[in-house]
Amino acid sequence: MVSPDTILMYEEDQRKPLDSSRERTFHQGWEDALDDGPYTEGTFNKLSWQNLGNRFGCLFGDVPEEMRDELMFWAERQRRLD
Secondary structure (H helix, E strand, O other): OOOHHHHHOOOEEOOOOOOHHHHHHHHHHHHHHHHHOOOOHHHHHEEOHHHHHHHHHHHHOOOOHHHHHHHHHHHHHHHHHO
């Protein structure tokens, strides 16, 4: 089982600028969290849009799509700041 602390940690941010394909993978990761729980611990070493969706899905659960989108766009704004 992946701990909440592990879900928030990563070593390398591999995310590229958000586009429609990456939006879909973010949402797929969220759905994976709802269906199957968190990805394996090794998956969380590198941050991708898909495993970020999975992380948020584990933390926030089944929330409206508007909230998922808002968190995704917030994450994109934070990525640009780095």
